[in-house]
Amino acid sequence: xxxxxxxxxxxxxxxxxxxxxAITAIAxxxxxxxxxxxxxxxxxxxxxxVELSDTTEAPDIWGANFPLQYDDYRKTVDQVRTRYGGSxxxxxxxxxxxxxxxxxxxxxxxxxxxxxxxxxxxxxxxxREERGHAFMLEDQLFTGRQxxxxxxxxxxxxxxxxYVPYMKAGNGDLIRGFExxxxxxxxxxxxxxxxxxxxxxxHNPKTMQxxxxxxxxxxxxxxxxxxxxxxxxDVNNMSTRQEMRAFVCGQCHVEYYFQGKEKRLTYPWSNGLxxxxxxxxxxxxxxxxxxxxxxxxxxxxAQHPEFELxxxxxxxxxxxxxxxxxxxxxxxxxxxxxxxxxxxPLLNIHRACQTCHRWPEEELKSRVETIQExxxxxxxxxxxxxxxxxxxxxxxxxxGYSAESLAPARSYQRQAQFYLDFIEAENSMGFHAPQEAVRxxxxxxxxxxxxxxxxxxxxxxxx
Amino acid sequence: xxxxxxxxxxxxxxxxxxYAKGSSxxxxxxxxxxxxxxxxDHYSAxxxxxxxxxxxxxxxxxxxxxxxxxxxxxxNGFWHSYAFTTGDFPNPLRIKPHNLEIANNACRKCHAExxxxxxxxxxxxxxxxxxxxxxxxx
Numbered sequence: 001x002x003x004x005x006x007x008x009x010x011x012x013x014x015x016x017x018x019x020x021x022a023i024t025a026i027a028x029x030x031x032x033x034x035x036x037x038x039x040x041x042x043x044x045x046x047x048x049x050v051e052l053s054d055t056t057e058a059p060d061i062w063g064a065n066f067p068l069q070y071d072d073y074r075k076t077v078d079q080v081r082t083r084y085g086g087s088x089x090x091x092x093x094x095x096x097x098x099x100x101x102x103x104x105x106x107x108x109x110x111x112x113x114x115x116x117x118x119x120x121x122x123x124x125x126x127x128r129e130e131r132g133h134a135f136m137l138e139d140q141l142f143t144g145r146q147x148x149x150x151x152x153x154x155x156x157x158x159x160x161x162x163y164v165p166y167m168k169a170g171n172g173d174l175i176r177g178f179e180x181x182x183x184x185x186x187x188x189x190x191x192x193x194x195x196x197x198x199x200x201x202x203h204n205p206k207t208m209q210x211x212x213x214x215x216x217x218x219x220x221x222x223x224x225x226x227x228x229x230x231x232x233x234d235v236n237n238m239s240t241r242q243e244m245r246a247f248v249c250g251q252c253h254v255e256y257y258f259q260g261k262e263k264r265l266t267y268p269w270s271n272g273l274x275x276x277x278x279x280x281x282x283x284x285x286x287x288x289x290x291x292x293x294x295x296x297x298x299x300x301x302a303q304h305p306e307f308e309l310x311x312x313x314x315x316x317x318x319x320x321x322x323x324x325x326x327x328x329x330x331x332x333x334x335x336x337x338x339x340x341x342x343x344x345p346l347l348n349i350h351r352a353c354q355t356c357h358r359w360p361e362e363e364l365k366s367r368v369e370t371i372q373e374x375x376x377x378x379x380x381x382x383x384x385x386x387x388x389x390x391x392x393x394x395x396x397x398x399x400g401y402s403a404e405s406l407a408p409a410r411s412y413q414r415q416a417q418f419y420l421d422f423i424e425a426e427n428s429m430g431f432h433a434p435q436e437a438v439r440x441x442x443x444x445x446x447x448x449x450x451x452x453x454x455x456x457x458x459x460x461x462x463x
Numbered sequence: 464x465x466x467x468x469x470x471x472x473x474x475x476x477x478x479x480x481x482y483a484k485g486s487s488x489x490x491x492x493x494x495x496x497x498x499x500x501x502x503x504d505h506y507s508a509x510x511x512x513x514x515x516x517x518x519x520x521x522x523x524x525x526x527x528x529x530x531x532x533x534x535x536x537x538x539n540g541f542w543h544s545y546a547f548t549t550g551d552f553p554n555p556l557r558i559k560p561h562n563l564e565i566a567n568n569a570c571r572k573c574h575a576e577x578x579x580x581x582x583x584x585x586x587x588x589x590x591x592x593x594x595x596x597x598x599x600x601x
Contacts, residue, residue: 014465021468028475034548035483042500331554334500355555 041333052205057164062199068332072340073199076132079104082346084372084429087129098142104129113383114424116390117417120293121301122149130304130427133342136160137196146186152263153189154182158252160193163200163213168192178215182263202248210244211236214251220267221247227270246321250307253322255422257287273308275422275440279415288414295393296403297410302421309426313433325352368431375423375430378441382420385448389413392452401455412451419444488540493519499547501556508599523569523598524562535565566598567591 050064063070079089079102087104094101107127108114118124126144140159145151156162162181163174169192170177181189204211212218212235225233235247255278259266271277271284279300288298310316315325327338328351345352346368349361357364393409419440423430430437480486487495497506509515514523524539525532539562546552558566570590571578578590 017465018468021465021472024472025468025475028472028479031548032475032479032482035479038499038547042503331501334503336504351554 038334041335054167054200054205055164056205057161057195057198057200059195059198062203062205066199068335068337069199069340072337074134075341076343077134078341078343079131080343080347082344083369084376085129085427086344086347087131098144100138100142104131104139111383113387116294116387117383117421118301119390121290123301133197135196137193141190151186152182152258153184153186154258154263154265155186156181156189156193157214157216157265159196160190161195161198161201162193165192166213166215174213175215175218179262179264182258182265197252201251210241210248212244212247212251216256216265216267217247217251217254220254220256220269221250223267224269224273227272242319242321245323246307246310246316249322249326253304253306253427255302255305255308257282257289273311274436275305275308275419278305278308278422279418282418292390292413295390295410295413296397296406297393297413297417299414300418300421302418302425304425304427305422306427306432309422309428309436310432312436315432320356328352328355371431371434372429375434375437375441378438378445379420379423379429382416382441382444382448383424385445386413386416386420389416389448389451392455396455406455408454409451412447412454416444416447416451419447488536491519491521496520499543501547505599512597512599514598518569518573518598522573523566526565526568527572563589563591570594 046065048065050061052062052065056062059070059073063073079087081088089102090105092101092103105128107129108124114127115124118127122145125148128139128143131139136158137160140146140155156165157178162178166174166177166181168177169180181192199205201213202210212221218235221235222233225231239247254267256265256267258264268278268281271281282300287300289301290299291297292299306322310322323338325345326342327340328345328348329336330339330351339348339351346365349364353364354361359367389409390413393406393413396406396409423437423440423444426432426437484495484498487498493506493509496502509520521532521536525535567589
């Protein structure tokens with residue numbers, strides 16, 4: 001008879017060994033399945049589950065075919081601050097007329113000098129930090145500027161997905177649709193649009209290639225290229241893929257004005273893209289945005305000239321375009337996709353900057369903030385100089401200076417203000433072209449001081 | 464029963480080894496390094512690089528000497544598979560100091576004629592800090 005302890009020991013041994021073997025097998029199978037999954041993610045990068053056409057506007061339909069890009073696109077609702085930009089969510093009591101319960105912080109409260117610079121213009125009523133793409137339509141529908149000014153349908157060009165509405169309004173002719181909608185009052189035109197910027201605004205639905213759909217840019221870049229001796233420039237057929245990764249953003253992130261009674265959106269680029277070229281353009285056509293309420297000067301409002309300023313900087317010169325930093329490539333499984341969560345590169349330094357600049361994140365961030373801090377210091381000096389000039393003209397006017405004697409100072413105010421606003425309205429606090437930004441602010445300070453000098457009597461004058 | 468259990472474990476292990484092309488890792492074939500798709504970009508960049516016809520991955524990324532080479536392969540092989548399986552690794556990929564030294568020594572081995580006559584600042588400066596794209600972009 002075999003003694004029970006011996007039997008017990010050998011049973012225990014077998015049980016233990018079996019468990020160990022089973023665990024090994026489980027680990028082996030788990031690894032096998034993981035390898036299988038990894039191999040599969042390297043294949044079939046794209047499933048076409050819906051057909052897209054030139055009239056498919058709703059981004060969620062595109063999202064069925066491109067879920068990764070769509071997920072990121074929806075993240076532009078985020079409100080995150082950087083040191084000199086980005087928006088913060090501020091609660092607000094919604095009213096019937098303005099049903100927003102969350103808005104961005106008010107720039108006018110942050111810097112009340114802006115109200116003086118824009119005195120007499122709608123921007124002095126309500127101007128908030130810009131939010132992400134997801135809010136572009138809502139924030140225009142419900143800004144306080146709508147209550148003090150009658151806006152035209154033109155504004156929608158860059159505050160909604162307009163490709164399909166333009167094609168409809170123009171019976172298949174994009175430019176005609178653009179002209180039709182420009183003419184409508186904003187409150188009427190807004191009923192024709194549904195979405196903020198959507199996939200179809202930048203992508204060809206058949207090939208997914210980038211394409212420019214905004215008439216303002218198609219005409220603006222043609223005028224600019226003509227100034228460089230390139231005639232009949234057709235942006236969608238004559239640009240490289242890398243250029244398109246800047247041009248699709250330049251469709252809207254630019255300086256513009258509304259031309260004539262038709263309120264045709266126009267980019268003032270036929271002399272060039274620098275601030276000097278743009279001001280010269282406005283001087284030639286004698287354009288003004290409004291008459292300054294305190295000084296009577298005929299002044300201009302600059303609006304977010306990101307594309308123009310970037311063009312003067314080192315990144316543009318090195319062939320680095322908007323999407324390289326604001327939509328850098330990222331790896332999802334085996335796929336390399338561009339990040340459609342468009343945002344400040346400062347919130348994504350490792351992908352946006354470190355691909356080229358091999359320095360720690362903190363070092364890169366502090367390099368950027370050094371540039372921005374210097375620009376911000378100069379901006380404040382320029383702002384104070386402008387306010388000094390505005391005060392001087394206002395007092396001179398009160399003392400009964402003639403229009404003729406005020407004219408030189410008013411002209412300097414127009415120049416100083418446009419140069420300052422060109423950097424103030426631009427959304428990189430100088431980073432897109434640091435030296436150019438500081439040069440522009442330096443010129444602005446000079447214009448303001450020259451304006452003050454112009455109001456003084458020459459030394460030696462008896463009267 | 465014991466036999467079945469151990470056999471199953473061994474069988475699964477053997478199949479996984481074959482399925483994951485385990486034996487390819489014992490070769491010098493650069494395609495083996497791109498078995499995991501995470502290396503696809505580096506592999507295709509190497510194919511277009513100035514070194515493609517004179518050096519494969521192992522020439523620069525493993526040290527010379529049979530034991531040192533396979534010890535490096537084993538260590539990197541384990542940690543790379545671990546990172547890739549768990550998905551826990553930084554992007555863009557960054558080389559570890561030890562592996563950087565291996566690559567740097569590889570430059571100096573083949574280009575000895577040039578590098579022996581250079582001071583190289585007591586070894587404080589690496590070849591790759593200037594010639595970073597010779598093997599592959601990024």
